[in-house]
Amino acid sequence: xxxxxxxxxxPEGLTQPAPMRDGMDxxxxxxxxxxxxxxxRCADCDTHQWGPDWVCHACQSxxxxxxxxxxxxxxxxxxxxxxxVHPALADHGPYIxxxxxxxxxxxxxxxxxxxxxxMQDIIIGSNVxxxxxxxxxxxxxYTLVHWQVTSS
Amino acid sequence: MSVSGAxxxxxxxxxxxxxxxTTYYKRGQSTDPEFVLVVKAILAACEDAGINPRExxxxxxxxxxxxxxxxxxxxLGLEELRYSNMQWGGGGGGAAAxxxxxxxxxxAGSANVVVAYRGLAQGQFGRFGQGGRRPAVRGEFAxxxxxxxxxxxxxxxxxxxxxxxxxxxxxxTMRAVALAAYHHAQNNPRAVMYGRPLDAETYDSSRWxxxxxxxxxxxxxxxxxxxxxxxxxxxxxDLSDTPVLVLAAQQSGGHRSGAWVHNPTDYATSSFKxxxxxxxxxxxxxxxxxxxxxxxxxxxxxxxxxxxxxxxxTYENAxxxxxxxxxxxxxxxxxxxxxxxxxxxxxxxxxGMQIEAARQVRGDSANQVPNVxxxxxxxxxxxxxxxxxxxxxxxxxx
Numbered sequence: 001x002x003x004x005x006x007x008x009x010x011p012e013g014l015t016q017p018a019p020m021r022d023g024m025d026x027x028x029x030x031x032x033x034x035x036x037x038x039x040x041r042c043a044d045c046d047t048h049q050w051g052p053d054w055v056c057h058a059c060q061s062x063x064x065x066x067x068x069x070x071x072x073x074x075x076x077x078x079x080x081x082x083x084x085v086h087p088a089l090a091d092h093g094p095y096i097x098x099x100x101x102x103x104x105x106x107x108x109x110x111x112x113x114x115x116x117x118x119m120q121d122i123i124i125g126s127n128v129x130x131x132x133x134x135x136x137x138x139x140x141x142y143t144l145v146h147w148q149v150t151s152s
Numbered sequence: 153m154s155v156s157g158a159x160x161x162x163x164x165x166x167x168x169x170x171x172x173x174t175t176y177y178k179r180g181q182s183t184d185p186e187f188v189l190v191v192k193a194i195l196a197a198c199e200d201a202g203i204n205p206r207e208x209x210x211x212x213x214x215x216x217x218x219x220x221x222x223x224x225x226x227x228l229g230l231e232e233l234r235y236s237n238m239q240w241g242g243g244g245g246g247a248a249a250x251x252x253x254x255x256x257x258x259x260a261g262s263a264n265v266v267v268a269y270r271g272l273a274q275g276q277f278g279r280f281g282q283g284g285r286r287p288a289v290r291g292e293f294a295x296x297x298x299x300x301x302x303x304x305x306x307x308x309x310x311x312x313x314x315x316x317x318x319x320x321x322x323x324x325t326m327r328a329v330a331l332a333a334y335h336h337a338q339n340n341p342r343a344v345m346y347g348r349p350l351d352a353e354t355y356d357s358s359r360w361x362x363x364x365x366x367x368x369x370x371x372x373x374x375x376x377x378x379x380x381x382x383x384x385x386x387x388x389x390d391l392s393d394t395p396v397l398v399l400a401a402q403q404s405g406g407h408r409s410g411a412w413v414h415n416p417t418d419y420a421t422s423s424f425k426x427x428x429x430x431x432x433x434x435x436x437x438x439x440x441x442x443x444x445x446x447x448x449x450x451x452x453x454x455x456x457x458x459x460x461x462x463x464x465x466t467y468e469n470a471x472x473x474x475x476x477x478x479x480x481x482x483x484x485x486x487x488x489x490x491x492x493x494x495x496x497x498x499x500x501x502x503x504g505m506q507i508e509a510a511r512q513v514r515g516d517s518a519n520q521v522p523n524v525x526x527x528x529x530x531x532x533x534x535x536x537x538x539x540x541x542x543x544x545x546x547x548x549x550x
Contacts, residue, residue, distance in 0.1 A: 015285075015286055015287065017295070018288040021290065025291075050415055051411065052412070078310060079313060079362045079363055079364070083361040083362065085282050086300075099414050109413065109419075111413055111414060113300070124314075
Protein backbone atom coordinates (compact mmCIF):
# COMPACT_ATOMS: atom_id res chain seq x y z
CA UNK A 1 0.00 0.00 0.00
CA UNK A 2 1.52 3.29 -1.06
CA UNK A 3 1.48 6.42 1.00
CA UNK A 4 -0.35 9.58 0.09
CA UNK A 5 1.24 12.99 0.58
CA UNK A 6 -0.51 15.35 2.98
CA UNK A 7 0.74 18.53 1.33
CA UNK A 8 2.60 19.30 -1.87
CA UNK A 9 6.39 19.04 -1.53
CA UNK A 10 7.11 21.97 -3.83
CA PRO A 11 4.98 25.13 -3.93
CA GLU A 12 2.11 25.57 -6.36
CA GLY A 13 2.91 27.48 -9.53
CA LEU A 14 5.48 25.22 -11.15
CA THR A 15 4.90 23.81 -14.60
CA GLN A 16 2.50 20.88 -14.35
CA PRO A 17 2.72 17.60 -16.31
CA ALA A 18 0.21 16.54 -18.94
CA PRO A 19 -0.02 13.38 -21.07
CA MET A 20 1.41 13.51 -24.59
CA ARG A 21 -1.07 14.40 -27.30
CA ASP A 22 -0.33 11.19 -29.24
CA GLY A 23 -1.37 9.09 -26.23
CA MET A 24 2.00 7.38 -25.80
CA ASP A 25 2.35 7.88 -22.05
CA UNK A 26 -1.33 8.22 -21.07
CA UNK A 27 -1.30 4.87 -19.16
CA UNK A 28 1.44 6.18 -16.87
CA UNK A 29 -0.42 9.35 -15.94
CA UNK A 30 -3.75 7.48 -15.60
CA UNK A 31 -1.95 5.03 -13.31
CA UNK A 32 -0.67 7.77 -11.04
CA UNK A 33 -4.23 9.06 -10.61
CA UNK A 34 -5.19 5.56 -9.46
CA UNK A 35 -2.10 5.43 -7.21
CA UNK A 36 -0.46 2.73 -9.27
CA UNK A 37 3.08 2.89 -10.64
CA UNK A 38 3.01 1.76 -14.26
CA UNK A 39 5.94 1.31 -16.63
CA UNK A 40 6.39 -0.26 -20.03
CA ARG A 41 7.30 -3.89 -20.64
CA CYS A 42 7.90 -5.49 -23.99
CA ALA A 43 5.38 -8.27 -24.70
CA ASP A 44 7.96 -10.04 -26.86
CA CYS A 45 11.23 -9.87 -24.87
CA ASP A 46 9.87 -8.98 -21.39
CA THR A 47 12.29 -6.04 -20.95
CA HIS A 48 11.00 -3.23 -18.76
CA GLN A 49 11.49 0.20 -20.30
CA TRP A 50 11.64 3.81 -19.12
CA GLY A 51 11.13 6.53 -20.38
CA PRO A 52 8.23 5.43 -22.46
CA ASP A 53 8.46 4.92 -26.20
CA TRP A 54 6.40 3.35 -28.95
CA VAL A 55 9.13 0.81 -29.65
CA CYS A 56 11.06 -1.58 -27.40
CA HIS A 57 14.65 -0.37 -27.26
CA ALA A 58 15.91 -3.90 -26.54
CA CYS A 59 14.35 -5.87 -29.41
CA GLN A 60 12.63 -3.21 -31.54
CA SER A 61 9.22 -4.83 -31.11
CA UNK A 62 6.24 -2.51 -31.40
CA UNK A 63 4.34 -4.75 -29.01
CA UNK A 64 5.05 -2.71 -25.89
CA UNK A 65 2.63 -3.08 -22.97
CA UNK A 66 2.04 -1.30 -19.65
CA UNK A 67 2.39 -3.13 -16.35
CA UNK A 68 1.94 -2.08 -12.74
CA UNK A 69 5.14 -2.54 -10.71
CA UNK A 70 5.90 -2.65 -7.01
CA UNK A 71 6.32 0.99 -5.92
CA UNK A 72 9.70 0.53 -4.27
CA UNK A 73 13.17 1.49 -5.43
CA UNK A 74 16.62 2.44 -4.23
CA UNK A 75 18.43 5.76 -4.51
CA UNK A 76 20.78 5.81 -7.50
CA UNK A 77 21.81 9.47 -7.38
CA UNK A 78 20.62 12.75 -5.89
CA UNK A 79 20.97 16.51 -5.76
CA UNK A 80 19.99 19.13 -3.21
CA UNK A 81 18.83 22.21 -5.10
CA UNK A 82 19.58 25.54 -3.41
CA UNK A 83 19.41 28.15 -6.18
CA UNK A 84 15.82 28.82 -7.32
CA VAL A 85 15.34 29.12 -11.08
CA HIS A 86 11.56 29.64 -11.01
CA PRO A 87 9.60 32.44 -9.29
CA ALA A 88 7.43 29.90 -7.44
CA LEU A 89 10.57 28.62 -5.69
CA ALA A 90 12.05 32.02 -4.84
CA ASP A 91 11.50 31.84 -1.07
CA HIS A 92 11.17 28.10 -0.75
CA GLY A 93 14.63 26.98 0.33
CA PRO A 94 16.51 23.80 -0.57
CA TYR A 95 14.75 20.73 -1.92
CA ILE A 96 15.94 17.24 -2.78
CA UNK A 97 15.69 15.50 -6.13
CA UNK A 98 16.46 11.79 -6.31
CA UNK A 99 17.11 9.50 -9.23
CA UNK A 100 15.94 6.06 -8.17
CA UNK A 101 16.29 2.66 -9.80
CA UNK A 102 13.62 -0.04 -9.68
CA UNK A 103 15.24 -3.42 -9.03
CA UNK A 104 11.95 -5.18 -9.76
CA UNK A 105 11.85 -3.65 -13.24
CA UNK A 106 15.28 -4.11 -14.82
CA UNK A 107 16.74 -1.20 -12.79
CA UNK A 108 14.97 1.43 -14.84
CA UNK A 109 15.32 4.91 -13.37
CA UNK A 110 12.79 7.54 -12.30
CA UNK A 111 13.05 11.08 -10.96
CA UNK A 112 11.12 12.45 -8.00
CA UNK A 113 11.55 14.47 -4.84
CA UNK A 114 12.76 12.84 -1.62
CA UNK A 115 10.27 13.70 1.09
CA UNK A 116 11.27 14.65 4.62
CA UNK A 117 13.87 17.07 5.96
CA UNK A 118 15.43 18.87 2.98
CA MET A 119 18.78 18.86 4.81
CA GLN A 120 18.70 15.12 5.60
CA ASP A 121 21.71 12.96 4.76
CA ILE A 122 21.13 11.13 1.51
CA ILE A 123 22.73 7.75 0.99
CA ILE A 124 23.01 6.17 -2.43
CA GLY A 125 21.58 2.66 -2.28
CA SER A 126 18.95 3.48 0.36
CA ASN A 127 15.59 1.78 -0.09
CA VAL A 128 12.73 4.12 -0.89
CA UNK A 129 9.00 3.78 -1.49
CA UNK A 130 6.50 5.79 -3.51
CA UNK A 131 4.40 8.60 -2.08
CA UNK A 132 1.69 9.80 -4.45
CA UNK A 133 0.90 13.52 -4.39
CA UNK A 134 -2.50 14.39 -5.87
CA UNK A 135 -3.13 17.71 -7.59
CA UNK A 136 -6.89 17.54 -8.11
CA UNK A 137 -7.08 21.19 -9.14
CA UNK A 138 -4.63 20.79 -12.01
CA UNK A 139 -5.67 21.30 -15.61
CA UNK A 140 -5.87 18.43 -16.22
CA UNK A 141 -5.74 16.98 -12.68
CA TYR A 142 -2.50 15.08 -12.10
CA THR A 143 -0.55 13.12 -9.51
CA LEU A 144 3.18 13.34 -8.85
CA VAL A 145 5.29 10.38 -7.78
CA HIS A 146 7.64 11.15 -4.87
CA TRP A 147 9.84 8.90 -2.77
CA GLN A 148 10.60 8.53 0.90
CA VAL A 149 13.20 6.42 2.66
CA THR A 150 11.68 3.12 3.75
CA SER A 151 11.29 3.14 7.54
CA SER A 152 11.68 -0.59 8.15
CA MET B 153 40.17 -0.68 -44.32
CA SER B 154 39.53 0.45 -40.77
CA VAL B 155 36.35 -0.47 -38.91
CA SER B 156 35.61 3.13 -38.03
CA GLY B 157 36.06 4.45 -41.53
CA ALA B 158 39.00 6.58 -40.44
CA UNK B 159 40.80 5.78 -43.69
CA UNK B 160 38.10 7.78 -45.48
CA UNK B 161 38.42 10.45 -42.85
CA UNK B 162 39.10 14.12 -42.51
CA UNK B 163 42.72 13.87 -41.38
CA UNK B 164 44.52 16.91 -42.74
CA UNK B 165 42.07 17.44 -45.63
CA UNK B 166 40.61 20.71 -44.37
CA UNK B 167 41.68 23.59 -42.20
CA UNK B 168 40.44 26.47 -40.12
CA UNK B 169 41.45 29.50 -42.16
CA UNK B 170 40.07 32.15 -39.87
CA UNK B 171 38.35 32.74 -36.55
CA UNK B 172 36.23 35.61 -35.31
CA UNK B 173 34.31 36.63 -32.28
CA THR B 174 32.46 39.72 -31.12
CA THR B 175 32.93 41.44 -27.83
CA TYR B 176 31.70 38.98 -25.22
CA TYR B 177 29.06 40.31 -22.84
CA LYS B 178 27.41 39.25 -19.63
CA ARG B 179 23.91 38.07 -20.55
CA GLY B 180 21.62 40.93 -21.41
CA GLN B 181 24.39 43.47 -21.92
CA SER B 182 24.87 43.22 -25.68
CA THR B 183 23.89 46.43 -27.40
CA ASP B 184 23.68 44.53 -30.70
CA PRO B 185 20.79 42.27 -31.74
CA GLU B 186 21.75 38.60 -31.88
CA PHE B 187 21.72 38.55 -35.69
CA VAL B 188 24.15 41.46 -35.81
CA LEU B 189 26.44 39.63 -33.38
CA VAL B 190 26.58 36.69 -35.80
CA VAL B 191 27.24 38.92 -38.82
CA LYS B 192 30.02 40.73 -36.96
CA ALA B 193 31.63 37.43 -35.94
CA ILE B 194 31.55 36.08 -39.50
CA LEU B 195 32.99 39.29 -40.93
CA ALA B 196 35.75 39.20 -38.31
CA ALA B 197 36.55 35.59 -39.22
CA CYS B 198 36.73 36.50 -42.92
CA GLU B 199 39.07 39.38 -42.18
CA ASP B 200 41.19 37.09 -40.03
CA ALA B 201 41.33 34.55 -42.86
CA GLY B 202 41.97 37.17 -45.53
CA ILE B 203 39.01 36.18 -47.69
CA ASN B 204 36.10 38.08 -49.16
CA PRO B 205 32.87 37.23 -47.27
CA ARG B 206 31.20 36.62 -50.63
CA GLU B 207 33.39 33.55 -51.08
CA UNK B 208 31.39 31.84 -48.33
CA UNK B 209 29.21 29.15 -49.86
CA UNK B 210 28.12 27.14 -46.83
CA UNK B 211 26.92 27.52 -43.23
CA UNK B 212 26.86 25.12 -40.29
CA UNK B 213 25.43 25.75 -36.86
CA UNK B 214 23.90 23.88 -33.94
CA UNK B 215 21.46 23.90 -31.06
CA UNK B 216 18.73 25.44 -33.22
CA UNK B 217 20.59 28.68 -33.77
CA UNK B 218 18.02 31.33 -34.63
CA UNK B 219 20.15 33.01 -37.32
CA UNK B 220 19.50 31.00 -40.45
CA UNK B 221 21.86 30.45 -43.39
CA UNK B 222 19.38 32.00 -45.81
CA UNK B 223 19.18 35.21 -43.80
CA UNK B 224 22.96 35.32 -43.40
CA UNK B 225 23.47 34.71 -47.12
CA UNK B 226 21.18 37.62 -47.89
CA UNK B 227 22.98 39.89 -45.48
CA LEU B 228 26.43 38.93 -46.72
CA GLY B 229 25.49 39.28 -50.39
CA LEU B 230 26.37 35.72 -51.36
CA GLU B 231 25.96 34.92 -55.04
CA GLU B 232 25.41 31.23 -54.31
CA LEU B 233 24.57 29.18 -51.20
CA ARG B 234 25.63 25.56 -51.73
CA TYR B 235 25.48 23.99 -48.30
CA SER B 236 23.59 24.48 -45.05
CA ASN B 237 23.49 22.27 -42.01
CA MET B 238 21.94 22.19 -38.53
CA GLN B 239 23.46 19.85 -35.96
CA TRP B 240 20.80 18.02 -33.92
CA GLY B 241 21.08 17.65 -30.19
CA GLY B 242 20.81 19.80 -27.15
CA GLY B 243 23.16 22.20 -25.46
CA GLY B 244 26.64 22.78 -26.77
CA GLY B 245 27.18 19.21 -27.93
CA GLY B 246 27.41 20.52 -31.47
CA ALA B 247 30.30 22.94 -31.02
CA ALA B 248 32.88 20.52 -32.43
CA ALA B 249 30.35 18.65 -34.58
CA UNK B 250 29.76 21.89 -36.44
CA UNK B 251 33.44 21.84 -37.44
CA UNK B 252 33.06 18.19 -38.44
CA UNK B 253 30.04 19.05 -40.57
CA UNK B 254 31.77 22.01 -42.20
CA UNK B 255 34.95 20.02 -42.83
CA UNK B 256 32.95 17.09 -44.22
CA UNK B 257 31.19 19.38 -46.65
CA UNK B 258 34.48 20.83 -47.85
CA UNK B 259 36.16 17.41 -48.04
CA ALA B 260 33.22 16.04 -50.03
CA GLY B 261 33.33 18.95 -52.44
CA SER B 262 29.87 20.16 -51.45
CA ALA B 263 31.21 23.62 -50.76
CA ASN B 264 34.54 25.45 -50.64
CA VAL B 265 34.31 27.98 -47.82
CA VAL B 266 32.00 26.98 -44.98
CA VAL B 267 31.33 29.01 -41.85
CA ALA B 268 30.73 27.31 -38.52
CA TYR B 269 28.97 29.83 -36.30
CA ARG B 270 26.92 30.41 -33.17
CA GLY B 271 25.12 33.47 -31.90
CA LEU B 272 23.61 33.90 -28.47
CA ALA B 273 21.84 36.80 -26.88
CA GLN B 274 20.38 35.29 -23.75
CA GLY B 275 19.25 38.71 -22.65
CA GLN B 276 17.10 38.99 -25.77
CA PHE B 277 15.78 35.44 -26.04
CA GLY B 278 15.80 33.94 -22.55
CA ARG B 279 18.36 32.60 -20.13
CA PHE B 280 19.53 29.01 -20.16
CA GLY B 281 19.79 29.12 -16.38
CA GLN B 282 16.09 29.74 -15.75
CA GLY B 283 13.25 27.26 -15.63
CA GLY B 284 10.29 27.02 -18.00
CA ARG B 285 7.31 29.27 -17.40
CA ARG B 286 4.70 27.31 -19.36
CA PRO B 287 1.63 26.22 -17.36
CA ALA B 288 1.87 22.59 -18.55
CA VAL B 289 4.47 20.42 -20.20
CA ARG B 290 4.24 17.12 -22.11
CA GLY B 291 6.79 14.50 -23.00
CA GLU B 292 10.13 14.03 -21.30
CA PHE B 293 10.02 17.28 -19.34
CA ALA B 294 6.70 16.22 -17.78
CA UNK B 295 8.80 13.77 -15.74
CA UNK B 296 11.33 16.36 -14.56
CA UNK B 297 10.03 19.95 -14.43
CA UNK B 298 7.27 19.36 -11.83
CA UNK B 299 9.97 17.99 -9.49
CA UNK B 300 12.07 21.13 -9.81
CA UNK B 301 14.53 19.75 -12.39
CA UNK B 302 14.52 22.64 -14.84
CA UNK B 303 17.90 24.25 -15.44
CA UNK B 304 20.96 22.62 -17.04
CA UNK B 305 22.70 22.47 -13.64
CA UNK B 306 19.73 20.58 -12.24
CA UNK B 307 19.59 18.29 -15.27
CA UNK B 308 23.26 17.27 -14.98
CA UNK B 309 24.13 17.47 -11.27
CA UNK B 310 23.13 13.89 -10.57
CA UNK B 311 25.58 12.52 -13.14
CA UNK B 312 28.37 14.26 -11.25
CA UNK B 313 27.08 12.96 -7.89
CA UNK B 314 27.29 9.51 -9.39
CA UNK B 315 30.79 10.11 -10.82
CA UNK B 316 32.05 11.19 -7.41
CA UNK B 317 30.40 8.21 -5.71
CA UNK B 318 31.50 5.56 -8.20
CA UNK B 319 35.06 6.74 -8.68
CA UNK B 320 35.94 8.78 -5.60
CA UNK B 321 36.48 12.01 -7.52
CA UNK B 322 37.27 14.80 -5.04
CA UNK B 323 35.80 18.27 -4.90
CA UNK B 324 39.38 19.59 -5.10
CA THR B 325 39.65 18.09 -8.59
CA MET B 326 36.59 20.00 -9.76
CA ARG B 327 37.97 23.11 -8.06
CA ALA B 328 41.22 22.81 -10.03
CA VAL B 329 39.24 23.01 -13.27
CA ALA B 330 37.59 26.25 -12.15
CA LEU B 331 40.85 27.77 -10.90
CA ALA B 332 42.65 26.99 -14.18
CA ALA B 333 39.92 28.67 -16.24
CA TYR B 334 39.94 31.83 -14.13
CA HIS B 335 43.74 31.87 -14.08
CA HIS B 336 43.87 31.85 -17.87
CA ALA B 337 41.13 34.46 -18.21
CA GLN B 338 43.33 36.97 -16.38
CA ASN B 339 45.61 37.11 -19.44
CA ASN B 340 42.76 37.22 -21.99
CA PRO B 341 41.21 40.67 -22.53
CA ARG B 342 38.26 39.06 -24.37
CA ALA B 343 37.28 37.19 -21.23
CA VAL B 344 34.22 38.33 -19.33
CA MET B 345 36.12 37.46 -16.13
CA TYR B 346 39.27 39.35 -17.17
CA GLY B 347 40.40 41.25 -14.10
CA ARG B 348 38.26 39.11 -11.80
CA PRO B 349 40.54 36.35 -10.48
CA LEU B 350 39.33 33.40 -8.43
CA ASP B 351 41.12 31.76 -5.52
CA ALA B 352 40.52 28.49 -3.74
CA GLU B 353 38.96 30.11 -0.68
CA THR B 354 36.44 32.00 -2.79
CA TYR B 355 35.55 28.81 -4.66
CA ASP B 356 35.16 26.86 -1.42
CA SER B 357 32.94 29.47 0.20
CA SER B 358 30.79 30.17 -2.87
CA ARG B 359 27.10 29.34 -2.62
CA TRP B 360 25.56 26.09 -3.66
CA UNK B 361 23.64 26.12 -6.92
CA UNK B 362 22.64 22.52 -6.57
CA UNK B 363 24.81 20.01 -4.71
CA UNK B 364 27.38 18.96 -5.85
CA UNK B 365 27.77 22.20 -7.88
CA UNK B 366 28.84 25.45 -6.30
CA UNK B 367 28.58 28.76 -8.17
CA UNK B 368 32.03 28.44 -9.75
CA UNK B 369 31.38 24.91 -10.99
CA UNK B 370 28.84 26.32 -13.43
CA UNK B 371 29.33 28.02 -16.79
CA UNK B 372 28.41 31.65 -17.41
CA UNK B 373 25.42 33.04 -19.29
CA UNK B 374 26.55 35.38 -22.05
CA UNK B 375 25.74 37.29 -25.21
CA UNK B 376 28.02 37.21 -28.23
CA UNK B 377 28.83 35.71 -31.59
CA UNK B 378 31.60 33.41 -32.81
CA UNK B 379 32.57 32.02 -36.21
CA UNK B 380 35.20 29.81 -37.83
CA UNK B 381 36.02 29.62 -41.55
CA UNK B 382 36.66 26.07 -42.74
CA UNK B 383 38.17 25.49 -46.17
CA UNK B 384 40.44 23.03 -47.95
CA UNK B 385 43.93 22.45 -46.57
CA UNK B 386 45.37 23.67 -49.89
CA UNK B 387 43.48 26.95 -49.78
CA UNK B 388 44.37 27.47 -46.13
CA UNK B 389 48.04 26.97 -46.92
CA ASP B 390 47.77 29.72 -49.56
CA LEU B 391 46.20 32.06 -47.04
CA SER B 392 48.51 31.50 -44.08
CA ASP B 393 51.96 30.27 -43.11
CA THR B 394 50.43 28.55 -40.09
CA PRO B 395 47.30 26.76 -41.34
CA VAL B 396 45.25 25.01 -38.66
CA LEU B 397 44.55 21.55 -40.02
CA VAL B 398 41.49 19.61 -38.89
CA LEU B 399 43.03 16.28 -37.90
CA ALA B 400 39.75 14.75 -36.79
CA ALA B 401 36.27 15.67 -35.69
CA GLN B 402 33.76 13.27 -34.27
CA GLN B 403 30.30 13.12 -32.74
CA SER B 404 29.74 10.80 -29.83
CA GLY B 405 26.72 9.21 -28.21
CA GLY B 406 26.61 5.84 -26.48
CA HIS B 407 23.86 3.23 -26.11
CA ARG B 408 20.56 5.01 -25.43
CA SER B 409 22.49 8.21 -24.63
CA GLY B 410 19.29 10.14 -25.28
CA ALA B 411 17.00 7.86 -23.24
CA TRP B 412 14.41 9.89 -21.37
CA VAL B 413 14.38 10.64 -17.65
CA HIS B 414 18.09 9.94 -17.04
CA ASN B 415 17.97 6.39 -18.43
CA PRO B 416 21.07 6.16 -20.65
CA THR B 417 22.61 2.72 -20.24
CA ASP B 418 25.84 4.33 -19.02
CA TYR B 419 24.89 7.21 -16.71
CA ALA B 420 28.00 8.81 -15.16
CA THR B 421 29.55 9.53 -18.52
CA SER B 422 30.42 12.56 -20.60
CA SER B 423 29.27 10.60 -23.70
CA PHE B 424 32.82 10.48 -25.11
CA LYS B 425 33.85 6.88 -24.41
CA UNK B 426 33.15 5.63 -27.92
CA UNK B 427 33.72 8.78 -29.93
CA UNK B 428 37.18 9.38 -28.50
CA UNK B 429 38.40 6.07 -29.92
CA UNK B 430 37.29 7.01 -33.44
CA UNK B 431 38.67 10.50 -32.98
CA UNK B 432 42.21 9.40 -32.20
CA UNK B 433 42.18 6.77 -34.92
CA UNK B 434 41.04 9.35 -37.46
CA UNK B 435 43.63 11.89 -36.32
CA UNK B 436 46.43 9.33 -36.23
CA UNK B 437 47.49 10.52 -32.77
CA UNK B 438 47.23 9.20 -29.23
CA UNK B 439 46.32 10.99 -26.00
CA UNK B 440 50.04 11.32 -25.27
CA UNK B 441 50.41 13.47 -28.39
CA UNK B 442 47.87 16.07 -27.23
CA UNK B 443 49.69 19.30 -26.32
CA UNK B 444 46.76 21.39 -25.07
CA UNK B 445 43.10 20.74 -24.24
CA UNK B 446 39.94 22.80 -24.34
CA UNK B 447 37.35 20.76 -22.45
CA UNK B 448 33.84 22.21 -22.47
CA UNK B 449 32.72 23.24 -19.01
CA UNK B 450 29.00 23.24 -18.69
CA UNK B 451 29.98 22.07 -15.21
CA UNK B 452 33.38 21.20 -13.76
CA UNK B 453 32.45 17.60 -13.00
CA UNK B 454 31.83 17.01 -16.69
CA UNK B 455 35.35 18.19 -17.50
CA UNK B 456 36.75 15.51 -15.20
CA UNK B 457 34.63 12.89 -17.00
CA UNK B 458 35.70 14.23 -20.39
CA UNK B 459 39.42 14.22 -19.67
CA UNK B 460 39.21 10.64 -18.40
CA UNK B 461 37.15 9.49 -21.38
CA UNK B 462 39.59 11.12 -23.80
CA UNK B 463 42.38 9.09 -22.21
CA UNK B 464 44.18 12.13 -20.75
CA UNK B 465 44.02 10.69 -17.22
CA THR B 466 42.25 7.77 -15.55
CA TYR B 467 39.53 7.30 -12.95
CA GLU B 468 42.25 6.10 -10.62
CA ASN B 469 44.70 9.00 -10.99
CA ALA B 470 42.35 11.91 -11.81
CA UNK B 471 42.58 13.39 -8.30
CA UNK B 472 46.38 13.38 -8.46
CA UNK B 473 46.80 14.50 -12.08
CA UNK B 474 44.10 17.17 -12.35
CA UNK B 475 45.62 19.83 -10.13
CA UNK B 476 45.76 23.56 -10.71
CA UNK B 477 49.53 23.35 -11.30
CA UNK B 478 49.12 20.66 -13.96
CA UNK B 479 46.28 22.43 -15.75
CA UNK B 480 48.08 25.76 -16.24
CA UNK B 481 49.28 26.88 -19.66
CA UNK B 482 52.45 28.15 -17.99
CA UNK B 483 54.18 24.90 -17.24
CA UNK B 484 51.35 22.43 -16.65
CA UNK B 485 51.41 18.90 -18.04
CA UNK B 486 47.78 19.12 -19.32
CA UNK B 487 47.20 22.79 -20.16
CA UNK B 488 43.43 23.16 -19.90
CA UNK B 489 40.94 25.78 -21.09
CA UNK B 490 43.57 28.33 -21.93
CA UNK B 491 41.18 31.13 -22.93
CA UNK B 492 39.21 30.83 -19.71
CA UNK B 493 36.62 28.67 -21.44
CA UNK B 494 32.93 28.63 -20.67
CA UNK B 495 33.62 29.39 -17.01
CA UNK B 496 35.60 32.58 -17.40
CA UNK B 497 36.01 33.70 -21.05
CA UNK B 498 32.46 33.39 -22.35
CA UNK B 499 29.75 30.78 -22.66
CA UNK B 500 29.55 30.98 -26.44
CA UNK B 501 28.01 27.52 -26.37
CA UNK B 502 31.52 26.10 -26.73
CA UNK B 503 32.46 27.60 -30.08
CA GLY B 504 34.86 29.97 -28.37
CA MET B 505 36.72 26.91 -27.10
CA GLN B 506 37.06 25.55 -30.66
CA ILE B 507 38.49 28.94 -31.66
CA GLU B 508 40.94 28.80 -28.76
CA ALA B 509 42.08 25.33 -29.84
CA ALA B 510 42.80 26.73 -33.32
CA ARG B 511 44.66 29.70 -31.84
CA GLN B 512 46.92 27.34 -29.90
CA VAL B 513 47.95 25.72 -33.20
CA ARG B 514 48.58 29.13 -34.81
CA GLY B 515 50.58 30.25 -31.80
CA ASP B 516 48.58 33.36 -30.93
CA SER B 517 46.66 32.39 -27.80
CA ALA B 518 46.67 34.79 -24.85
CA ASN B 519 48.03 31.83 -22.88
CA GLN B 520 50.15 30.23 -25.55
CA VAL B 521 51.52 26.77 -24.82
CA PRO B 522 54.96 26.33 -26.42
CA ASN B 523 55.35 24.13 -29.51
CA VAL B 524 51.76 23.02 -30.00
CA UNK B 525 51.27 20.45 -32.74
CA UNK B 526 48.11 18.73 -31.53
CA UNK B 527 45.24 20.68 -29.96
CA UNK B 528 42.03 19.00 -28.76
CA UNK B 529 38.70 20.64 -28.02
CA UNK B 530 35.55 18.81 -26.94
CA UNK B 531 31.98 20.03 -26.65
CA UNK B 532 28.83 19.32 -24.70
CA UNK B 533 29.82 16.58 -22.27
CA UNK B 534 26.88 14.59 -20.84
CA UNK B 535 24.42 15.67 -23.54
CA UNK B 536 22.97 13.03 -25.84
CA UNK B 537 25.31 13.85 -28.73
CA UNK B 538 28.64 15.34 -27.71
CA UNK B 539 31.56 16.09 -30.06
CA UNK B 540 35.30 16.63 -30.20
CA UNK B 541 37.73 18.05 -32.75
CA UNK B 542 41.51 17.72 -32.96
CA UNK B 543 43.43 20.44 -34.75
CA UNK B 544 47.10 20.35 -35.66
CA UNK B 545 50.03 21.63 -37.61
CA UNK B 546 51.34 20.08 -40.81
CA UNK B 547 54.03 18.54 -38.62
CA UNK B 548 51.35 16.57 -36.78
CA UNK B 549 50.62 14.70 -40.01
CA UNK B 550 54.11 13.22 -39.78
